Amino acid sequence: MKILLIMIAGFLVLISCERVNDKTVKYLITNSISEYNVNYLSDQGELIKEVITANSAQDQWTYSYIGNEGDIVFVSTIYKDINSAIKVQILIDGKVYKEGSSTHDTIKYVTVSGTIPYE
Amino acid sequence: MYRTFLLFGLSFLLTTQHLSSQEIEGPDTLITLNEFEIIDIHYKKIPYQVNKLEKRGIDEIAVQDVGDFLRSVPNVSGIRKGGNSIDPVVRGLKYSQLNVQLNNGQKIEGGCPNRMDPATAHIDIDDLLEIEIIKGPYALRYGPNFGGVINMKTIKPSYAPEFEVNVSALMGYESNWNGMKEHISVTGGNKNIYFHLSGNYKNYGNYKDGRGETVKSSYKRYNYTAQLGVSPVRNHSFIFSYDRSYGRDVLYPALPMDERTDDTHLLSLDYAGKISNTINSLRAKFYHSDVNHLMDNKYRPFSDTVVAISDIHAINYGYRAEAGINTGKCQLFFGTDFENIYKNGDRTKYFILQPTLPVKNEMLWEDAHIQNFGFFAEHDKSFKSLDLVTAIRLDLNMASSGDMIWKNMGGEAVFQNSDVDSKYTNFSISTGGTYHFSKKLSLSLAIGRGVRSPDMTERYIILLPIGYDKYDYLGNPKLKPEANNEIDLTLKYYSDKAGRLQANIFYSYITDYISGVHIPESEIKPQTKGVLGVKEFQNIGNVWLTGFELTYAIPSEHKLGIVASVSYTMGINPSATKYIIENNEVVGQVEVKNDPLPEIPPMEGSISALYRFCKGKFVPRISVRMVNPQNKISESFYEEKTPGFVLADFSFVYNLNKYLSIDGGVKNMFNKAYYEHLNRRIIGSTENLYEQGRVWYISLRFKV
Numbered sequence: 001m002k003i004l005l006i007m008i009a010g011f012l013v014l015i016s017c018e019r020v021n022d023k024t025v026k027y028l029i030t031n032s033i034s035e036y037n038v039n040y041l042s043d044q045g046e047l048i049k050e051v052i053t054a055n056s057a058q059d060q061w062t063y064s065y066i067g068n069e070g071d072i073v074f075v076s077t078i079y080k081d082i083n084s085a086i087k088v089q090i091l092i093d094g095k096v097y098k099e100g101s102s103t104h105d106t107i108k109y110v111t112v113s114g115t116i117p118y119e
Numbered sequence: 120m121y122r123t124f125l126l127f128g129l130s131f132l133l134t135t136q137h138l139s140s141q142e143i144e145g146p147d148t149l150i151t152l153n154e155f156e157i158i159d160i161h162y163k164k165i166p167y168q169v170n171k172l173e174k175r176g177i178d179e180i181a182v183q184d185v186g187d188f189l190r191s192v193p194n195v196s197g198i199r200k201g202g203n204s205i206d207p208v209v210r211g212l213k214y215s216q217l218n219v220q221l222n223n224g225q226k227i228e229g230g231c232p233n234r235m236d237p238a239t240a241h242i243d244i245d246d247l248l249e250i251e252i253i254k255g256p257y258a259l260r261y262g263p264n265f266g267g268v269i270n271m272k273t274i275k276p277s278y279a280p281e282f283e284v285n286v287s288a289l290m291g292y293e294s295n296w297n298g299m300k301e302h303i304s305v306t307g308g309n310k311n312i313y314f315h316l317s318g319n320y321k322n323y324g325n326y327k328d329g330r331g332e333t334v335k336s337s338y339k340r341y342n343y344t345a346q347l348g349v350s351p352v353r354n355h356s357f358i359f360s361y362d363r364s365y366g367r368d369v370l371y372p373a374l375p376m377d378e379r380t381d382d383t384h385l386l387s388l389d390y391a392g393k394i395s396n397t398i399n400s401l402r403a404k405f406y407h408s409d410v411n412h413l414m415d416n417k418y419r420p421f422s423d424t425v426v427a428i429s430d431i432h433a434i435n436y437g438y439r440a441e442a443g444i445n446t447g448k449c450q451l452f453f454g455t456d457f458e459n460i461y462k463n464g465d466r467t468k469y470f471i472l473q474p475t476l477p478v479k480n481e482m483l484w485e486d487a488h489i490q491n492f493g494f495f496a497e498h499d500k501s502f503k504s505l506d507l508v509t510a511i512r513l514d515l516n517m518a519s520s521g522d523m524i525w526k527n528m529g530g531e532a533v534f535q536n537s538d539v540d541s542k543y544t545n546f547s548i549s550t551g552g553t554y555h556f557s558k559k560l561s562l563s564l565a566i567g568r569g570v571r572s573p574d575m576t577e578r579y580i581i582l583l584p585i586g587y588d589k590y591d592y593l594g595n596p597k598l599k600p601e602a603n604n605e606i607d608l609t610l611k612y613y614s615d616k617a618g619r620l621q622a623n624i625f626y627s628y629i630t631d632y633i634s635g636v637h638i639p640e641s642e643i644k645p646q647t648k649g650v651l652g653v654k655e656f657q658n659i660g661n662v663w664l665t666g667f668e669l670t671y672a673i674p675s676e677h678k679l680g681i682v683a684s685v686s687y688t689m690g691i692n693p694s695a696t697k698y699i700i701e702n703n704e705v706v707g708q709v710e711v712k713n714d715p716l717p718e719i720p721p722m723e724g725s726i727s728a729l730y731r732f733c734k735g736k737f738v739p740r741i742s743v744r745m746v747n748p749q750n751k752i753s754e755s756f757y758e759e760k761t762p763g764f765v766l767a768d769f770s771f772v773y774n775l776n777k778y779l780s781i782d783g784g785v786k787n788m789f790n791k792a793y794y795e796h797l798n799r800r801i802i803g804s805t806e807n808l809y810e811q812g813r814v815w816y817i818s819l820r821f822k823v
Contacts, residue, residue, distance in 0.1 A: 076474040113471035115417045
């Protein structure tokens, strides 16, 4: 009976070991010297629209959350000041997953997106 | 790997600890395994082909998937799209042309429109006691039967005179794709109440084919089952069963999506009884199957542009009730069954490169229902040298759905069909006899007509590339039922000394054959990137299939066991339409006379030899499978030829004692690079989906 219980317990442990791979997602925007619009996907999966004002290229806009493998990550920006520039990065667990940038381009959005890779 | 060794080590410790406290059994109590038999002599009265795969066959070879295991039966093949969930094909017939069921009547509707999860994919092979394959449209007691029945029978609880508990467990490992499987089963009870609990866990990585290329085929599946049996009075019993299964990250390189999650509930209540020697069989089953299936394209390069997620919910519920009356010289079965299929699902597309992240929702099925009421009877009568079986079946089939609508990004309908209801009455009949020339030799003839109503996909699918070819497919609610008119002739010879020989030929004439017909782009435009156009399901006329099966087996009493078989199927469409394609567009069409049907496997043969050493304590086996090239290919479907191949496997079973056995071996011993004719191609390429290269495997089995 003891062996039986050990075997059942062992099996239950094995099938209950479903990994949940949490990932730290960080959206990072730099290089802008003026106002820009940003659309990004929040941790709740909602598309958030914000207007950000940067004073220097060193200013950072960030948004971080804990996501899961397979989640969509999305940031899209555009600026109106022809003298400005922008650099958008998505970092997953501290490493750059995707990035994009533009300089003196007020026409095209810089859109960086993808899904959190599965291990 | 570390986890694998840890598990084996733990198992070994548990086993040796247990054995040390037990008296070692003498040779007279050793468990003897017979060879894997695919033909059962109990079916010698039946005039059509019945193959039975038993648990010992499952135990002896490294197999994780029901569809894969079925391919060991002559003239049964399968369509591979990934590492598992192979979709069975019997004598060239597939999908809803086959009646695939669980435990004599429970149906399961898969979620995926591309059949990544056929009914067989929802059952763990280590829960099975046997699989019965009834070929042809003859057995009409198990629901509408067009081309054959695949009946998966799971291990059931059974009563015991005194209360007892039995436990069995399995741990297996496969090289190549670092596959691990575990199974535990607890059975017990007494003569009034009995139970069965089991659980399975399978975790396999990507495999390498014979060329050394990695095939993205990894998957994880696990499940648990609970069954409770009650016998309140003598000759009457009830069994309640519940199965909960999960699929996670199951990859299908030959499909546009992978299975992200699959959560399935299977529920059933069975009654079996006997009132008298005349009313000697009463059976009833009520069931409910619920499949929640989530798929996406996140592993695919295209997901960098559009992330697509499909969420499907499929429910089957129904019943089957049957009575058997024995009048001494004949047996009569009659009964009724009912099946309700419900399917609803959509696909959500996220356009992730567009600044506003637009999202489009597309209905794949819109609250679609199919209901089938069946009434059946079977009469078995035996004369001195002749056994006769006659069966009839009447099906009332009704289908309905929400409007079939496809909208563009602006929300405007580019396709709409509101005429979606249909109702059919189908009559099926079969008869056959077996004439026994002697106790050793018999000849059987069976004739039957099986009619099936169109399935959910053929009726209601809305513009998805689900076929063998590169077209968006469109369902047709007004399809007529398809009928299979078949004849089987079977010669059986059995001798205690010479063994068992069985030869069968069949001819099948299918009327109102359902296939895809191209619709001009002026009527409807394709909605999938890269396809050639839209095909609508239509009844295109009549086609025929023919073939044979030849099997020989040495009597199982011999130390040397040999099983050999050859099988062949060919199918012809007398008048097929081939669409002329230029610059990735359909520009015309021509008629092709006597075009082979697509997805028909080539002729193949196999031979398996084993020897029972030490009264069956150690049984090594060597198997060779020879498959012809497939050169009879469908011109109209732009099918391509497939080269032949020869495979060799080695396996062994070593019964250490009555508690423990070890089996192992090597599949594809010479690491042959090959693919089956029915394997789909890697999506987005012309690359074939190769089978596994060499695989070493070992399993430990405990029984206490």
